[in-house]
Amino acid sequence: MFTEDSASEEISWRVSSRCDSGQCVGVARRGDSILITNTSGPQSPVSEFSIDEWRQFVAGVRLGDFDDIV
8 A cells, every 4th residue: 555645635545455556556445536557657647537437337247247457
């Protein structure tokens, strides 16, 4: 897990325990939003999604909807 300081708050990112390279996906919750970033550096862009969008994505992962991508 790593943190990012913003002007008004500190964000605690969660990273998979399977991440060995340091270049992984970081996920955090801020209010009613889910934030996603690449953990490779503090300047990595951050994408923001609603909680409903995140839940739909996680459900798709669990159902195997994205298995053919990797």
